[in-house]
Amino acid sequence: MRLTLDAVSVEIAGATLLRELSLKADSGEILGLIGPNGSGKSTALRCVYRALRPTAGTVLLDDVDLDTRSLRESARSIAALTQESNTELDFTVAEVVALGRFPHLHGGRALDERERELCREAMRRTDVVHLAERGVLSLSGGERQRVLIARALVQEPEVLVLDEPTNHLDVRHQVALLSFLRTCGLTVVVALHDLNLAAATCDRLAVLDAGSLVEAGPPAQVLRPDLIRRVFGVTPSVVTHPDTGTPQLLYELIDPSPTESPAESPTERSHQ
Numbered sequence: 001m002r003l004t005l006d007a008v009s010v011e012i013a014g015a016t017l018l019r020e021l022s023l024k025a026d027s028g029e030i031l032g033l034i035g036p037n038g039s040g041k042s043t044a045l046r047c048v049y050r051a052l053r054p055t056a057g058t059v060l061l062d063d064v065d066l067d068t069r070s071l072r073e074s075a076r077s078i079a080a081l082t083q084e085s086n087t088e089l090d091f092t093v094a095e096v097v098a099l100g101r102f103p104h105l106h107g108g109r110a111l112d113e114r115e116r117e118l119c120r121e122a123m124r125r126t127d128v129v130h131l132a133e134r135g136v137l138s139l140s141g142g143e144r145q146r147v148l149i150a151r152a153l154v155q156e157p158e159v160l161v162l163d164e165p166t167n168h169l170d171v172r173h174q175v176a177l178l179s180f181l182r183t184c185g186l187t188v189v190v191a192l193h194d195l196n197l198a199a200a201t202c203d204r205l206a207v208l209d210a211g212s213l214v215e216a217g218p219p220a221q222v223l224r225p226d227l228i229r230r231v232f233g234v235t236p237s238v239v240t241h242p243d244t245g246t247p248q249l250l251y252e253l254i255d256p257s258p259t260e261s262p263a264e265s266p267t268e269r270s271h272q
């Protein structure tokens with residue numbers, strides 16, 4: 001399914017969080033959102049999984065305005081793993097994963113055999129089978145994150161929305177998750193802080209800054225030292241991964257002053 005944000009703006013209490021953001025992820029494409037803290041990545045994702053209604057503009061799945069669908073209907077197409085996806089009740093891991101089927105269940109029916117196998121498969125994929133009977137509140141941050149990913153998968157979505165999905169994950173599970181995204185065939189929109197993981201994972205990257213789109217394109221086009229410096233206030237060296245050909249950023253540990261804007265950072269001045 002193709003996901004389109006068409007001139008989406010979000011204003012809350014007089015503050016503009018997103019300004020006429022237009023983005024597109026074609027069917028099966030992985031679109032990465034990158035940008036500094038507070039640039040609007042989570043706000044854009046919230047509009048997609050409908051935790052937030054845009055003040056102006058539309059979000060479309062193929063050509064259907066999401067606003068014309070019920071929340072339950074869109075939950076059958078869109079699964080989200082977000083910074084709000086926590087589980088406060090002490091369900092077992094197996095129960096939390098099974099909750100992913102909720103948008104598909106009617107009249108309190110139990111999961112059928114195919115759905116139970118779907119849950120087992122999602123738990124195998126995310127390496128949480130051994131935790132099935134544990135209470136989720138007793139899990140480590142990374143274990144809990146993997147359970148929530150399994151829950152999103154059993155939803156059998158066509159669009160997967162992920163806000164910082166590698167948070168808490170060790171490097172093996174980061175690589176496993178992002179490799180899965182590359183092969184799952186779903187339309188994926190993912191906010192990532194790690195620009196190297198974003199470059200390795202995403203077909204296209206959209207750079208946000210202060211609620212506006214700065215640039216969108218393939219990683220090799222977007223991850224230029226000048227753009228990174230302008231938006232993030234650090235100047236990386238960009239090298240090409242010897243095996244995959246994706247751009248990879250190397251940083252020097254020069255502390256940009258937090259009191260200066262990126263364009264005025266010491267790094268910027270040293271290059272003038």
Ligand SMILES: Nc1ncnc2c1ncn2[C@@H]1O[C@H](COP(=O)(O)OP(=O)(O)OP(=O)(O)O)[C@@H](O)[C@H]1O
Nearest residue numbers: 012013015017035036037038039040041042043044
């Ligand atoms: N409910 C709200 N009311 C007012 N301001 C808000 C609200 N939610 C978010 N913001 C502000 O909107 C801006 C964008 O927030 P958002 O969470 O989308 O940024 P982000 O790019 O995801 O940041 P991060 O990288 O830190 O996760 C921030 O300045 C944030 O403080």
